[in-house]
Amino acid sequence: GATIGILGGGQLGRMIALEARRMGYKVVTLDPTPDSPCGQVADEQITASFTDVTAALRLAELSDVVVYEFEDVDDQVVAAIENRVYVPQGSRLLFTTRHRLREKAALERAGIPVAKHSPVSSFSDLEAAADEVGLPLIVKTTTGGYDGKGQWRVLTRESLGAVWAEMENVVSSSSESAAVDPSDAPFIAEAEVPFVCEVSVVVARGATGEVRPFPAAENVHRDHILQLSICPARVSQDVLAKAQELAVRAAESLHVVGLLGVEMFVLQSGEVLVNELAPRPHNSGHYTQDACVTSQFEQVIRSVTGLPLGSPALLSPVVMSNLLGEHLEGAIQSMPSWPDTFKLHLYGKEESRPKRKMGHINVVAESTDVALQQLTNLGIFGVCE
Ligand code: ATP
Ligand code: MG
Ligand code: MG
Numbered sequence: 001g002a003t004i005g006i007l008g009g010g011q012l013g014r015m016i017a018l019e020a021r022r023m024g025y026k027v028v029t030l031d032p033t034p035d036s037p038c039g040q041v042a043d044e045q046i047t048a049s050f051t052d053v054t055a056a057l058r059l060a061e062l063s064d065v066v067v068y069e070f071e072d073v074d075d076q077v078v079a080a081i082e083n084r085v086y087v088p089q090g091s092r093l094l095f096t097t098r099h100r101l102r103e104k105a106a107l108e109r110a111g112i113p114v115a116k117h118s119p120v121s122s123f124s125d126l127e128a129a130a131d132e133v134g135l136p137l138i139v140k141t142t143t144g145g146y147d148g149k150g151q152w153r154v155l156t157r158e159s160l161g162a163v164w165a166e167m168e169n170v171v172s173s174s175s176e177s178a179a180v181d182p183s184d185a186p187f188i189a190e191a192e193v194p195f196v197c198e199v200s201v202v203v204a205r206g207a208t209g210e211v212r213p214f215p216a217a218e219n220v221h222r223d224h225i226l227q228l229s230i231c232p233a234r235v236s237q238d239v240l241a242k243a244q245e246l247a248v249r250a251a252e253s254l255h256v257v258g259l260l261g262v263e264m265f266v267l268q269s270g271e272v273l274v275n276e277l278a279p280r281p282h283n284s285g286h287y288t289q290d291a292c293v294t295s296q297f298e299q300v301i302r303s304v305t306g307l308p309l310g311s312p313a314l315l316s317p318v319v320m321s322n323l324l325g326e327h328l329e330g331a332i333q334s335m336p337s338w339p340d341t342f343k344l345h346l347y348g349k350e351e352s353r354p355k356r357k358m359g360h361i362n363v364v365a366e367s368t369d370v371a372l373q374q375l376t377n378l379g380i381f382g383v384c385e
Contacts, residue, residue, distance in 0.1 A: 001025055002305065003043075005063030005085070007050070007078070009036025011347040011357065012281050013069040015289075017041045019297035025305075030059045037347045038069070053080050060084035065304050067258065069280050071098040072144050088207065088257035088304040093279045096254065100142045100188045103277055110253035112246055113273045115193050115265070119185035123164045129189035130157055136192040139163065141170060142185060147355065148224020153192070193273060195265035199233045201247035202285035204299040204309050205256045212299070214292065214312040216243040217284045217320075219263070220384075225355060228375075228384055229284040229320040230368045231291065235266055242272050250277060259300045261285060283322070283357070290343045290362040291318035316364040319371035321381055323359040325352040330380035331361070339374050341365060 004020045006013040009031025017027040017038050029042040032049050039045035044062065048055030050073050060066060060081045068078060068089060075098065078091040096102050104114050118129045120139065130137060135157070141150035150170060152163045171186050198221065203213040218233035219226055233240060247262040254260070254277075261282025263275040285296040294302075294310030302309050323331055323346075335344070346359035365371035375384040 002064040003028055003062060004301065004304075005030070005059045005066035005081075006038055006042070006069055007056070007059065007066060007073060007081070008069035009033060009038040009045070010070060011037050011349075011359075013038030014041055014347060015286075015297045015345070016067065016069060016281065016300060019295065020301050023298065023301060025301070028059060028062045030055060035350075037349060040348050050074065050077060053077060056081050057084060067280075067300065067304055068094065071278065071280075072146075073098075089279050090255075090257070093254055093256060097277050097279045098143055099184075100140060100145075100276065101183050101185060104188070105183065106254060107250065107274050107277075110249055112250055112253075113271070115273055115275070116191040118189050119182040120167075120187035120189050121182065121185040123160075125185070126160055126164055126167075126187075126189065127157075130154065130160060133189055133191045138190045138192050139167065140188050140190065142188050147226075147357075148221075151224065154189075193265045193275075194267070195273075196268050197233070197235065197266050198264065198275070199235060199239070199243050199266055199272075200229075200261060200263045200282060200284040201243050202259055202261050202282050202288070202296050202299075203244075203247040203251045203256075204259050204296075204303045204312070205251045206303045206309055207257050207306060209252075210309055211248050211251055212309045212312050213244040213247050214285060214288055214296065214299075215314045216240050217287060219284050223355070225322070225324070225357075226283050227322055227381070228372075229287050230372070231287050231314060231318050231320075232368065234368070236270065239266055239270055239272060242270075246272060246274060250274065254279075258303050259285075259296060283360075284320075286345070286360050287318045287320040287362055288312070289345065291316050291364055317366065317368045317371065319363045319365075319368055319375060319384070321361050321363070321375050321384065322357055323361060324354065325356040325358055326354045327380050328352050328358050330378070331359075334378055334380065338378075339363075342374070 003026040014037040137154040217229040220228040261278035363371040
């Protein structure tokens, strides 16, 4: 059978690999850590740095198709793989989505609304952003951030200096120096969006242009980390349709082949802004594993192997709760008394740390309210609502 190469060995790669094997494919993975979550379940693992071009070419040689499962990989390495083997997502999509300013520019070109923002390379840029974009501001590193890492909230002009001092540390500790081209700036300052809720849509697009969005999930973050995804999202039909429309437009304008996770803010007015994109399966799409006809992991394999896309139809209301390091102990202890509709997914990570994503639970139920109550009753996630 055909072999799927996976660049990146995290939990997303693991869940792609598990589905790929169920569907009869072989899997090879490349990650710097031996026995990474993905490596553990692959047929073969290459242990090497993501900047090791020889290792990347070896992955290409062993694979019929290569996918990447995270964004913080050098688009030049992906370009080298692309010269040897089919990389449906492509290095171009990675180049755009791994950089918050390039991503926002691409969204704006497609007519998709985003928060007011400006590039920041210097303290005076930060001061100018406070004037032009307004306060409160959320400042983010343009590359490499996830789970809210590399973000600062600025509430007052007086605090700009202290925030800049922390930001400077981040830049000088990386090799990047102050950028000349503003679109390559190391930071982006965004207006803080007064959202009523956050939703996301994972959309699949095949090489033929076929597009299928999954239903929108409503996302609850704690400390900037996703805690709950609730599907169906508790928003109007109008907002649901708009969210799917925006996701489809984003996938089409970026010529995605594979999946695109589209995170959005919903305003009181019903207006929807796109927060960020992920050119891969998305944490907020894990609910599809136990609640949809086709999971996002099966769908990514279908889209990159040229199979027709599967039905994204939702079979049951569902709530996904992430299991972070601090939840793990309580989860394992309470497992014997879990309702029989709790579906556990663990990522095989050796070391548990607070805030580290160790697994997730999908709860299918007659309503999302019932699922949320059952999660609250576990007593390890606090009040889920
Ligand atoms: P992820 O793990 O989703 O990749 P990330 O580190 O890339 O996260 P974002 O998605 O940009 O970060 O931000 C994390 C969360 O912080 C958002 O889901 C939202 O709750 C909040 N947030 C980020 N940007 C803004 C903003 N401009 N206005 C209001 N809230 C924001
Ligand atoms: Mg992100
Ligand atoms: Mg995000």
